[in-house]
Amino acid sequence: xxxxxxxxxxxxxxxxxxxxxxxxxxxxxxxxxxxxxxxxxxxxxxxxxxxxxxxxxxxxxxxxxxxxxxxxxxxxxxxxxxxxxxxxxxxxxxxxxxxxxxxxxxxxxxxxxxxxxxxxxxxxxxxxxxxxxxxxxxxxxxxxxxxxxxxxxxxxxxxxxxxxxxxxxxxxxxxxxxxxxxxxxxxxxxxxxxxxxxxxxxxxxxxxxxxxxxxxxxxxxxxxxxxxxxxxxxxxxxxxxxxxxxxxxxxxxxxxxxxxxxxxxxxxxxxxxxxxxxxxxxxxxxxxxxxxxxxxxxxxxxxxxxxxxxxxxxxxxxxxxxxxxxxxxxxxxxxxxxxxxxxxxxxxxxxxxxxxxxxxxxxxxxxxxxxxxxxxxxxxxxxxxxxxxxxxxxxxxxxxxxxxxxxxxxxxxxxxxxxxxxxxxxxxxxxxxxxxxxxxxxxxxxxxxxxxxxxxxxxxxxxxxxxxxxxxxxxxxxxxxxxxxxxxxxxxxxxxxxxxxxxxxxxxxxxxxxxxxxxxxxxxxxxxxxxxxxxxxxxxxxxxxxxxxxxxxxxxxxxxxxxxxxxxxxxxxxxxxxxxxxxxxxxxxxxxxxxxxxxxxxxxxxxxxxxxxxxxxxxxxxxxxxxxxxxxxxxxxxxxxxxxxxxxxxxxxxxxxxxxxxxxxxxxxxxxxxxxxxxxxxxxxxxxxxxxxxxxxxxxxxxxxxxxxxxxxxxxxxxxxxxxxxxxxxxxxxxxxxxxxxxxxxxxxxxxxxxxxxxxxxxxxxxxxxxxxxxxxxxxxxxxxxxxxxxxxxxxxxxxxxxxxxxxxxxxxxxxxxxxxxxxxxxxxxxxxxxxxxxxxxxxxxxxxxxxxxxxxxxxxxxxxxxxxxxxxxxxxxxxxxxxxxxxxxxxxxxxxxxxxxxxxxxxxxxxxxxxxxxxxxxxxxxxxxxxxxxxxxxxxxx
Numbered sequence: 001x002x003x004x005x006x007x008x009x010x011x012x013x014x015x016x017x018x019x020x021x022x023x024x025x026x027x028x029x030x031x032x033x034x035x036x037x038x039x040x041x042x043x044x045x046x047x048x049x050x051x052x053x054x055x056x057x058x059x060x061x062x063x064x065x066x067x068x069x070x071x072x073x074x075x076x077x078x079x080x081x082x083x084x085x086x087x088x089x090x091x092x093x094x095x096x097x098x099x100x101x102x103x104x105x106x107x108x109x110x111x112x113x114x115x116x117x118x119x120x121x122x123x124x125x126x127x128x129x130x131x132x133x134x135x136x137x138x139x140x141x142x143x144x145x146x147x148x149x150x151x152x153x154x155x156x157x158x159x160x161x162x163x164x165x166x167x168x169x170x171x172x173x174x175x176x177x178x179x180x181x182x183x184x185x186x187x188x189x190x191x192x193x194x195x196x197x198x199x200x201x202x203x204x205x206x207x208x209x210x211x212x213x214x215x216x217x218x219x220x221x222x223x224x225x226x227x228x229x230x231x232x233x234x235x236x237x238x239x240x241x242x243x244x245x246x247x248x249x250x251x252x253x254x255x256x257x258x259x260x261x262x263x264x265x266x267x268x269x270x271x272x273x274x275x276x277x278x279x280x281x282x283x284x285x286x287x288x289x290x291x292x293x294x295x296x297x298x299x300x301x302x303x304x305x306x307x308x309x310x311x312x313x314x315x316x317x318x319x320x321x322x323x324x325x326x327x328x329x330x331x332x333x334x335x336x337x338x339x340x341x342x343x344x345x346x347x348x349x350x351x352x353x354x355x356x357x358x359x360x361x362x363x364x365x366x367x368x369x370x371x372x373x374x375x376x377x378x379x380x381x382x383x384x385x386x387x388x389x390x391x392x393x394x395x396x397x398x399x400x401x402x403x404x405x406x407x408x409x410x411x412x413x414x415x416x417x418x419x420x421x422x423x424x425x426x427x428x429x430x431x432x433x434x435x436x437x438x439x440x441x442x443x444x445x446x447x448x449x450x451x452x453x454x455x456x457x458x459x460x461x462x463x464x465x466x467x468x469x470x471x472x473x474x475x476x477x478x479x480x481x482x483x484x485x486x487x488x489x490x491x492x493x494x495x496x497x498x499x500x501x502x503x504x505x506x507x508x509x510x511x512x513x514x515x516x517x518x519x520x521x522x523x524x525x526x527x528x529x530x531x532x533x534x535x536x537x538x539x540x541x542x543x544x545x546x547x548x549x550x551x552x553x554x555x556x557x558x559x560x561x562x563x564x565x566x567x568x569x570x571x572x573x574x575x576x577x578x579x580x581x582x583x584x585x586x587x588x589x590x591x592x593x594x595x596x597x598x599x600x601x602x603x604x605x606x607x608x609x610x611x612x613x614x615x616x617x618x619x620x621x622x623x624x625x626x627x628x629x630x631x632x633x634x635x636x637x638x639x640x641x642x643x644x645x646x647x648x649x650x651x652x653x654x655x656x657x658x659x660x661x662x663x664x665x666x667x668x669x670x671x672x673x674x675x676x677x678x679x680x681x682x683x684x685x686x687x688x689x690x691x692x693x694x695x696x697x698x699x700x701x702x703x704x705x706x707x708x709x710x711x712x713x714x715x716x717x718x719x720x721x722x723x724x725x726x727x728x729x730x731x732x733x734x735x736x737x738x739x740x741x742x743x744x745x746x747x748x749x750x751x752x753x754x755x756x757x758x759x760x761x762x763x764x765x766x767x768x769x770x771x772x773x774x775x776x777x778x779x780x781x782x783x784x785x786x787x788x789x790x791x792x793x794x795x796x797x798x799x800x801x802x803x804x805x806x807x808x809x810x811x812x813x814x815x816x817x818x819x820x821x822x823x824x825x826x827x828x829x830x831x832x833x834x835x836x837x838x839x840x841x842x843x844x845x846x847x848x849x850x851x852x853x854x855x856x857x858x859x860x861x862x863x864x865x866x867x868x869x870x871x872x873x874x875x876x877x878x879x880x881x882x883x884x885x886x887x888x889x890x891x892x893x894x895x896x897x898x899x900x901x902x903x904x905x906x907x908x909x910x911x912x913x914x915x916x917x918x919x920x921x922x923x924x925x926x927x928x929x930x931x932x933x934x935x936x937x938x939x940x941x942x943x
């Protein structure tokens with residue numbers, strides 16, 4: 001294909017030193033010089049005939065070539081006239097026979113095969129061979145790592161979250177209910193599951209359905225936590241796309257939309273139903289109302305989508321003990337075939353409740369009673385349990401895991417409670433009694449039925465622009481911030497207007513750095529406000545939120561919460577406190593509540609604190625109690641000085657709260673919680689992630705890789721770098737703008753500073769940087785000088801880097817067992833395959849390199865054949881090892897699932913059939929995998 005030759009007009013030549021110019025055409029020749037035009041770039045070059053660094057490009061019978069017009073042909077014959085070649089062959093598109101003069105070959109042609117480039121004298125610096133090899137090795141390790149999808153998530157390594165993500169994320173088409181109590185991180189669990197499903201190719205298309213108020217929060221969380229860029233679909237976007245052909249929901253792989261949008265737009269709901277989804281996530285699933293024969297419209301919308309989607313994740317914080325029928329309805333969405341009858345479900349649950357009580361001594365290490373043993377034995381009839389009390393700790397743990405596998409909803413339902421998870425802070429309430437201004441009292445007397453004026457009197461239309469001049473809470477607030485100088489303070493109030501006015505008062509009166517966060521702001525503005533609050537130096541001391549501040553965002557780097565007013569609904573109060581009271585909070589949460597003495601504010605404060613203990617403890621009973629006492633509560637709020645009525649309200653509330661709490665505790669399924677927590681199983685995964693992050697490998701490798709690609713990685717501080725493009729940048733990386741970006745390789749820094757990019761092997765920019773090297777032509781061939789004093793000058797080594805790879809649908813997860821696998825072969829002067837590492841190699845200039853290649857071409861041809869033969873032999877060993885590993889892992893899982901299905905009907909036929917089909921298909925795909933030469937390097941000894 002490539003050769004040195006005499007020059008003639010119209011011939012096509014390739015520059016050995018500037019391959020990016022594409023194919024050049026000879027436009028003039030004289031006795032001393034030759035001129036070429038390179039149409040791909042419009043450049044012209046003049047070379048001395050005797051030393052021109054050019055290679056003539058020719059093709060032979062059987063080769064495929066592309067014309068400058070873009071059509072392709074397969075050559076059947078070649079003719080030459082006046083030193084010009086004409087190729088005859090058949091066009092791929094029309095199947096007609098055509099002639100193509102070499103002048104009209106595609107101008108963008110480049111030599112791609114490593115051996116072609118080497119023998120044509122087109123070679124690069126030896127460092128590119130090393131870098132390509134390192135990238136391939138790291139890509140292989142990443143694809144086969146058990147940590148895939150975990151190391152790159154910007155989250156703290158919380159055991160129960162990791163366990164749920166690992167258990168669910170590795171399933172085919174998981175259908176589960178994530179029902180952790182508030183503050184335990186269901187959104188993070190869902191993000192980790194989605195991330196794993198996408199990275200392992202178990203899923204490609206994901207739909208997230210959430211309440212309208214959480215759409216942007218989910219968008220930000222997916223991008224910030226796991227670097228997944230979802231698209232928001234709403235009426236505006238879909239209407240704008242209505243003129244385009246096709247289903248708008250098929251235009252994006254990752255989609256977020258609100259439940260209201262799908263419920264109130266039947267046309268777009270039908271289009272969403274028609275689009276193929278691999279995974280659907282539904283947040284706040286407890287709002288889906290169902291009763292036999294009367295499901296709500298929202299429930300029917302989700303039900304329809306769940307029926308046509310393989311995998312479904314439902315997120316809810318509502319415990320089933322306070323609404324068992326609605327709990328059944330959510331399980332019914334996941335598996336309608338199994339959960340088809342409510343009464344049958346109740347009967348089955350009673351059996352598992354008996355089992356959960358029976359294993360309590362097993363979990364605590366106490367001896368089991370005969371009744372306990374009998375209950376366990378009746379549940380595991382086909383197991384030879386022997387003497388349970390005489391079992392070792394390891395045997396008891398194994399028995400527990402066996403029972404967990406068989407648990408009724410153990411594969412469908414995950415619920416952790418605060419009682420079973422450590423790491424939560426204490427809550428401390430601080431109340432501040434203030435005298436209510438006369439102006440507020442007068443306004444309330446004039447409109448006594450307006451409850452809002454009793455709880456948020458500053459929103460009175462007559463006072464809305466002046467209240468801050470008379471309200472004692474303002475001066476109290478300023479004094480409290482001065483007292484807490486140096487401490488971050490989150491403040492939440494009901495209305496955006498109040499938040500904005502408070503911030504302005506702080507600026508004018510106190511000079512305090514404050515920022516606001518409310519529903520009227522765009523997503524970018526909210527991000528800026530949150531980042532300003534998060535900054536440790538020169539950041540805002542206080543973030544003042546409207547009610548939206550109690551939704552979604554987490555600010556656990558702060559531990560002071562000021563509730564400028566109180567919401568009427570207990571769930572909202574829990575959401576407000578939950579912004580700080582989250583797992584990972586390292587300080588006690590201090591809750592500061594100013595209130596007006598003998599006002600509706602005091603009644604509501606006392607109801608929450610004395611009746612529900614909702615400030616200092618989580619309150620899962622809150623909404624049920626609220627619904628029971630709502631009428632009496634509202635009456636007491638209207639008449640706050642009726643102390644007897646208020647006392648009666650608190651007594652009723654406290655009694656009801658106690659009864660419901662006891663019911664909840666009795667109904668706790670400790671077996672389910674053990675399964676959800678992952679205790680005894682997740683510790684290994686956690687240690688592996690920590691060990692991987694302690695290694696400096698990634699940071700050292702990326703520093704070198706970025707330097708080679710022309711990016712500057714500058715120190716910013718002890719844990720952060722600034723990554724900037726330079727003038728020598730050889731490729732554009734997505735997400736990197738001209739101003740650069742701040743990055744860190746440390747998880748603790750990334751979770752503390754959300755504006756800093758967390759670089760890991762999972763990060764798309766890290767993967768893209770490696771792909772830039774492995775997909776570019778640079779480095780496919782190189783020549784270097786080495787030094788080995790034990791061998792004579794002129795001795796050589798030929799390094800060949802092969803890649804074994806197969807082709808399969810993503811759903812088969814071929815990369816889990818056989819990702820592109822590098823195989824490196826080194827052949828010496830005697831054509832022997834050897835193991836050798838080169839620590840120092842020197843670059844070879846073009847003329848000298850071409851002389852070496854020309855002199856050694858016959859020997860290198862033989863060495864290449866030896867390397868290819870050895871590469872095939874090594875590839876066959878890899879194929880056999882991959883087959884063995886695949887059969888062991890998937891075959892073992894298949895046997896386990898088949899065995900479990902006999903005792904646990906939540907194992908779906910679909911899962912077992914998919915596993916069997918995956919095993920059969922992978923056997924063939926791995927057998928068909930082929931080895932290809934990826935890069936070649938000639939090293940000549942120069943002692």
